[in-house]
Amino acid sequence: MIRFCLVLLAVASAQAAEIRLIYPRLAMGQDTFRYNSSLDSTFVLGQVVGFEPGIALSCAGQAVTLGEDGAFLSFLKLPWSAATSGWNFTLTKGRDEISELFFPFAVAAPEPEIIWAPVAASTRFVVNQRSAHTRTVVGGSYQLFPDAGTVLRADAVSEKWIRFELGGGRSGIIERRFVDSVGVVESGPARLLNGRVTADDGTTLVEFVATERLLSEVMIDPHGKEMQVRLYATEAATDRIRYKGSSHEFVRDISWRQEAGALDLFVTLAPEDVSGYRVVASDSTWGIEIYCADWRESGLRGKRIVLDPGHGGDSDGAVGPRGTREKDVMLRWAKLLGEALRSTGAEVLLTRTEDTAIGLPERVERAREFDADVFLSLHANALPDGENPFLRMGCGTYYFQPLSRKLAETLQECILERTGLGNDGVFDANFAVVRPTDFPAVLIEAAYMMHPKEELLLGDDEFLRKLSRGVTEGLAKYFSKVPAR
Numbered sequence: 001m002i003r004f005c006l007v008l009l010a011v012a013s014a015q016a017a018e019i020r021l022i023y024p025r026l027a028m029g030q031d032t033f034r035y036n037s038s039l040d041s042t043f044v045l046g047q048v049v050g051f052e053p054g055i056a057l058s059c060a061g062q063a064v065t066l067g068e069d070g071a072f073l074s075f076l077k078l079p080w081s082a083a084t085s086g087w088n089f090t091l092t093k094g095r096d097e098i099s100e101l102f103f104p105f106a107v108a109a110p111e112p113e114i115i116w117a118p119v120a121a122s123t124r125f126v127v128n129q130r131s132a133h134t135r136t137v138v139g140g141s142y143q144l145f146p147d148a149g150t151v152l153r154a155d156a157v158s159e160k161w162i163r164f165e166l167g168g169g170r171s172g173i174i175e176r177r178f179v180d181s182v183g184v185v186e187s188g189p190a191r192l193l194n195g196r197v198t199a200d201d202g203t204t205l206v207e208f209v210a211t212e213r214l215l216s217e218v219m220i221d222p223h224g225k226e227m228q229v230r231l232y233a234t235e236a237a238t239d240r241i242r243y244k245g246s247s248h249e250f251v252r253d254i255s256w257r258q259e260a261g262a263l264d265l266f267v268t269l270a271p272e273d274v275s276g277y278r279v280v281a282s283d284s285t286w287g288i289e290i291y292c293a294d295w296r297e298s299g300l301r302g303k304r305i306v307l308d309p310g311h312g313g314d315s316d317g318a319v320g321p322r323g324t325r326e327k328d329v330m331l332r333w334a335k336l337l338g339e340a341l342r343s344t345g346a347e348v349l350l351t352r353t354e355d356t357a358i359g360l361p362e363r364v365e366r367a368r369e370f371d372a373d374v375f376l377s378l379h380a381n382a383l384p385d386g387e388n389p390f391l392r393m394g395c396g397t398y399y400f401q402p403l404s405r406k407l408a409e410t411l412q413e414c415i416l417e418r419t420g421l422g423n424d425g426v427f428d429a430n431f432a433v434v435r436p437t438d439f440p441a442v443l444i445e446a447a448y449m450m451h452p453k454e455e456l457l458l459g460d461d462e463f464l465r466k467l468s469r470g471v472t473e474g475l476a477k478y479f480s481k482v483p484a485r
Contacts, residue, residue, distance in 0.1 A: 132174065
């Protein structure tokens with residue numbers, strides 16, 4: 001969770017007890033904290049510094065439970081009916097009020113109306129960076145992740161967005177910052193021409209000649225037996241596909257079906273495990289590299305594991321009631337986990353080894369350069385405004401690609417066995433660091449930093465070693481069944 005910490009301290013009394021509010025807080029560059037008006041309740045968290053028995057805390061007239069060291073997390077009714085919207089904290093001992101704190105907030109402004117302007121039917125835009133993504137609608141889900149150079153056919157533009165055609169009356173949107181205008185180009189749909197299949201040292205390449213860089217979407221079943229590829233705004237002009245060498249032993253068949261405005265390819269694979277794949281495209285070709293698991297190896301020796309400690313630099317991540325920062329704990333855990341994995345013979349790369357900022361695309365790119373067998377992003381959890389934190393605790397694992405699901409489930413099972421944490425669940429989630437298709441990628445939310453008890457656990461090296469043993473055992477179990485390529 002990306003959070004910027006602004007610590008608020010109430011004026012100390014003679015007893016030297018004071019209220020330190022960790023959340024809500026102002027983000028960097030924010031001068032007013034805002035809640036959505038639809039929220040009825042939300043959480044607050046922090047600590048009473050200088051806490052001693054007999055001290056009590058209330059907020060907006062509601063009692064707040066304090067831990068033995070004054071840490072608190074509470075789910076409270078939002079005081080919208082107050083003359084001035086805000087959290088009014090009061091610290092008392094007996095009948096005496098010893099300090100107070102007021103944190104004002106306001107209603108979030110509505111999203112501005114988007115005004116679309118139509119463009120000529122032949123208007124083209126080209127994706128200008130590798131980390132681009134499209135959405136279904138404004139505020140909707142991430143949909144496609146086109147590579148730099150991909151051509152998009154626009155039908156409307158707004159101040160921030162480009163709306164482009166997907167064919168068959170469907171459309172998607174992309175932010176203007178991700179594309180450059182080519183202007184009006186008089187040409188019809190792209191065409192997919194003849195193809196070939198080649199195999200070399202565990203990698204099979206399916207490649208076609210194309211008339212431009214295509215917008216594509218790949219779907220694969222969790223067992224890696226069949227891939228379906230949708231090529232948008234593309235027509236089939238394929239007469240033949242050549243199979244070279246042993247490639248037919250792995251790719252059993254390729255068929256296609258022309259849809260309205262899109263071309264679907266169906267690639268049937270041999271009964272061997274696929275560990276990953278990658279779309280490779282140029283202005284004149286479209287292809288997909290498919291990586292086959294190597295059943296000759298098992299265990300962790302020689303496996304290339306990338307550990308990605310979340311956040312860093314200006315991004316603190318989740319901050320606990322006592323002020324513990326996610327970025328610090330995850331770096332410490334990554335170093336301990338790296339030691340545990342190296343002791344098994346694994347090769348380990350940390351995406352950061354200091355408190356430095358690193359972008360999400362760069363984290364993934366470092367894993368590619370390392371030729372990773374597995375990518376693990378390490379985090380501590382928190383929740384968005386309005387969610388009841390007492391309904392969510394413990395460890396959760398997140399994946400996006402179907403081929404990563406088995407890894408996520410195995411790690412979750414082994415972490416819970418080793419730590420005794422609550423089971424927050426296994427989630428299919430569209431996070432940038434688990435989108436790579438080249439290798440299995442999982443994000444681990446080890447525990448909830450916002451929960452006082454779990455914050456203490458995350459700050460304890462012995463607990464981090466238990467987490468590390470759980471991950472190490474989970475990876476060993478995973479590779480014993482699904483070896484890396």
